[in-house]
Amino acid sequence: MTRAVVFGYSEVGVRCLRVLLRHGVQVDLVVTHQDDPAEHQWFGSVARLAAEYHIPVTCPADPNTDAIVDRVASLRPDFLFSFYYRHMLCERLLASATRGALNMHGSLLPKYRGRAPVNWAIVNGETETGASLHYMQVRPDAGPLVGQQAVPILIEDTALDVSMRVAAAAERLLDRCLPDLIAGRAPGVPLDLERGSYFGRRRPEDGRIQWHRPALAIHNLIRAVAPPFPGAFGEYGGQVLRVLGSRYLEQPARHPSQAPCLYIDGDDLQLDCCDGKQLTLTRAELGNTPLTASAFVARYGTTPLSLLTSNTRRAS
CATH class of the missing domain: 3.40.50.170 (Formyl transferase, N-terminal domain)
Structure with a gap:
């Protein structure tokens, strides 16, 4: 035995x-x-x-x-x-x-x-x-x-x-x-x-998104820490912006001069990245409230929303 x-x-x-x-x-x-x-x-x-x-x-x-x-x-x-x-x-x-x-x-x-x-x-x-x-x-x-x-x-x-x-x-x-x-x-x-x-060990803070990084790098971070792990996050307007799912299709950014920015394309929340590519954000929250396409339009309209404002921290 x-x-x-x-x-x-x-x-x-x-x-x-x-x-x-x-x-x-x-x-x-x-x-x-x-x-x-x-x-x-x-x-x-x-x-x-x-x-x-x-x-x-x-x-x-x-x-x-x-x-x-x-x-x-x-x-x-x-x-x-x-x-x-x-x-x-x-x-x-x-x-x-x-x-x-x-x-x-x-x-x-x-x-x-x-x-x-x-x-x-x-x-x-x-x-x-x-x-x-x-x-x-x-x-x-x-x-x-x-x-x-x-x-x-x-x-x-x-x-x-x-x-x-x-x-x-x-x-x-x-x-x-x-x-x-x-x-x-x-x-x-x-x-x-x-x-x-x-x-070494990863901690929740390691999920902070560096918005100036390429689309694929941001996508990799999002899926690496997606629920049930703590999730990827940034800030906007003094609130935590959590990105809990994304899709990478190698599509060109629609607003490259304003990247990184969020906007709505049909029913999708899109992120244009600084490398000229875009991500579809399949699940996001702002201040613990789901940031759906309709919620985004109701709050910010249809103009692309820059993520590099004075209220948004940019990681080095």
């Missing part, structure tokens, strides 16, 4: 825990997080799934305390798995697994090591990402690679779309690699970190 301790959270955590159980792995402990009531729960619950299988669950604020390390070590797991767990694990925890500690990361390592890999990949206009299973070291996302599963990023995909695609890829990848891990036939391939990249 193969035994494991799982550190897991989010949709990847749920799907990968299911894979372990399907393969007959005995999971002796699940370490997860308390849900944050301020965070939109778009993903399944690792704690709930563990409870269904009568697996002990703990939710420590810090997994690296002596109490948790000693508890995990006393279980003598063959494997320790981290599936989208949000804390780094100390060397003593990693060493407690007699056959290896492995992590499932949401990128094609060594690219996008670190935090929020899906969001960063979309912000940077990538057309592909995926899931990577690798052995853990104290240095984040740096241990030898066991396997990868790629997924596409399409031009209209939001971070939620891609996150769900990556979760499905992680499930397929673990299902494919787990028999070899259990049988001892899954050696890791060292990562060339010099060819990769590392990104």
Whole structure:
């Protein structure tokens, strides 16, 4: 019987825990997080799934305390798995697994090591990402690679779309690699970190729109932080202008000399950008009120509305 301790959270955590159980792995402990009531729960619950299988669950604020390390070590797991767990694990925890500690990361390592890999990949206009299973070291996302599963990023995909695609890829990848891990036939391939990249945590403030940037860059930011993430935003007239959805069709701006500006074209709210291209804003709010085409006309008329007024902050 193969035994494991799982550190897991989010949709990847749920799907990968299911894979372990399907393969007959005995999971002796699940370490997860308390849900944050301020965070939109778009993903399944690792704690709930563990409870269904009568697996002990703990939710420590810090997994690296002596109490948790000693508890995990006393279980003598063959494997320790981290599936989208949000804390780094100390060397003593990693060493407690007699056959290896492995992590499932949401990128094609060594690219996008670190935090929020899906969001960063979309912000940077990538057309592909995926899931990577690798052995853990104290240095984040740096241990030898066991396997990868790629997924596409399409031009209209939001971070939620891609996150769900990556979760499905992680499930397929673990299902494919787990028999070899259990049988001892899954050696890791060292990562060339010099060819990769590392990104830090994203915060709500990172969703601020720099209106002078090209249309595609603004579109990438909007979809990278679209709900259920905090959303992209700017200001107009002393109010927060939130842009929660956009469509990029590579159409030329209608009012390039006034860009960046908002205006109505039929039933659509359009944004002309400084590179001479336009975006269709499919969902926007001004001061927490939906900014529909009819609401825009009622408030501002049909004249293009400049976003670089004295009341609008321009990021450098």
